[in-house]
Amino acid sequence: MREELRITEIFHSLQGETSRMGLxxxxxRLTGCPMRCGYCDSAYAFTGGKTQSIDAxxxxxxxxxxxxxCVTGGEPLAQKPVHLLFKRLCDEGFDVSVETGGGQPIDCVDPRVSRILDIKTPGSGEMHNxxxxxxxxxTAGDEIKFVLVDRSDYEWARDKVIAEKLNERAPVIFSPVWETLKPVDLAEWVIAxxxxxxVQVQLHKILWGEKPGV
Structure with missing residues (x-):
């Protein structure tokens, strides 16, 4: 396996999502993604980037x-050498998570890595992928995330969580799409x-707006 990856950016910031929010x-951020979710906020990572060795x-x-x-994208698991990066990071004692859109198998990810699995809703337009x-x-060390476009998405995700008891497998996060679903509405539905x-909003967008490198 070649020991290089196509990288869009590497930066230091605060985690805006997951249980690590604020850390x-x-x-x-790896380049490339086979999915095209309608609400994607990192489309700039679909193309371009720079090929770098894992050593670099x-x-x-x-x-x-x-x-x-946090290894993210794009879709980080679409580049197979990412597994070499996971091993190197974990072997050196880093606390590692990967944010995946769910289209690639996660069972081959190093078990020391926390997998943040995005389950695609009808509103994403990518359920078929x-x-x-x-x-x-x-597993319990992972997290499950639903990005919700509207009330219909919420009801679909709610029913899936209940029917499959997803909260018993791992922490479950409901996150509203920034432009189409008010966080207060989502909060009230969950409480009701x-x-x-x-319920989680994207901290980095509140602090810095929607832009690369945050």
């Missing part, structure tokens, strides 16, 4: 003196339904 984190990537990560690393066995591969999930 200083080094982000490694590791050197950049170390330069930030931060132990928490979801690798559904991923749901059964989730007594749903065992975490």
């Amino acid at each position: 200083p984190t080094v982000f490694v 990537i590791m050197q950049q990560i170390r330069s930030f003196s931060c132990n928490t690393v 979801m690798h559904w066995p991923n749901v059964d591969a989730v 339904d007594k749903l065992p999930v975490r």
Whole structure:
């Protein structure tokens, strides 16, 4: 396996999502994604980027003196050498998570990595590209995320959480699409339904707006 990856950006910021929200984190954003979700906020990572050796990537990560690393995209699991990066990071003692859109198998990811699995809703337009066995591969050290476009998406996700008892497998996050669903509406629906999930907004957008490098 070649030891290089196509990288859009590597930067140091605060984690804006997941249970690590607010934690200083080094982000490694890989280039390319086979999905085209209608609400995607990182379409700039679909193309371009720069091919870098894993040695060079590791050197950049170390330069930030931060132990928490998030590998994201694009779709990071679409580049197979990413598994070499996972191993290198974990072997050096980094606390590693990967944010995946769910279209690639997650069962081959290093078990020391926390897998943030995005389950595609009808509103995403990409349900047909979801690798559904991923749901059964989730463990307690992972997290499940639903990005919700509207009330219909919420009801679909709510019913799936309840029917499959997803909250018993891993923490479940409901996140509203920035432009189409008011966070207060989502919060009220979750409270009314007594749903065992975490409502989450994207902290980095509140702090810095929607732009690369945050």
